[in-house]
Amino acid sequence: MKVKVAETAGFCFGVKRAVDKVYQLIEEGTHPIYTLGPIIHNEEVVTDLTAKGVQVIEEKDLASLTEGTVVIRSHGVGKAIYQELKENHLNYVDVTCPFVLKIHRIVEKQSHAGKHVVIFGDPDHPEVKGICGWCQGSYTVLKGRKDTEQFTPPNGKDICVVNGDVSHSFDPGIAVGGFADDPGFAAVLRGGVLDKDHTVGNGNGAVAAFISMANPHAVIASDCEHTA
Helix, strand or coil, X not given: CCCCCCCCCCCCHHHHHHHHHHHHHHHCCCCCEEEECCCCCCHHHHXXXXXXXXXXXXXXXXXXXXXXXXXXXXXXXXXXXXXXXXXXXXXEEECCCHHHHHHHHHHHHHHHCCCEEEEECCCCCHHHHHHHCCCCCCEEEECCHHHHHHCCCCCCCCEEEEECCCCCCCCHHHHCHHHHHCHHHHHHHHCCCCEXXXXXXXXXXXXXHHHCCCCCCCCCCCCCCCCC
């Protein structure tokens, strides 16, 4: 039996960067270390970090902290969390994925300019919540085709569209449905505002390549931070 490993198998760039940083902090003797949510959706890694003293907390726990270093994971957080960390004089290390940070900057700028932000993704996903937290005005989260079909663009507003969930790979020509012809939306597209996570697209492509093989016996995949 032959086992073939996909070219893009493993943690995505942003997650690997975040995990490596936590291990670096441990080696440097930083203590205590808190991560805002699990640093990665991989039980083995989280268990190992816990054994080394790293504690997983939620945003609501920040108010009770008086010491330590808080790690902002690759999913990112909303603008208000940075303000809370600074107001409480808490040390923090920001390992938000650069691709996610780019989306934060986009929605902050475009919403400040008066555009209505449309975010494709799961509203309960931490990455989507973080993006919502950078919107300076109105926004809508569309989880699937049904949401998209029922969405009505606000009158008189241009639209900024981003893909807000790294597990949500979509074809904008299909996903945005009927409102893609909106003049404001088209202008935003020409401005290069539409964004998506390229790593997931690459991972999906690798899986598709396996499926297209002559007689594949099985394709083994995982949702643990984009291990293919």
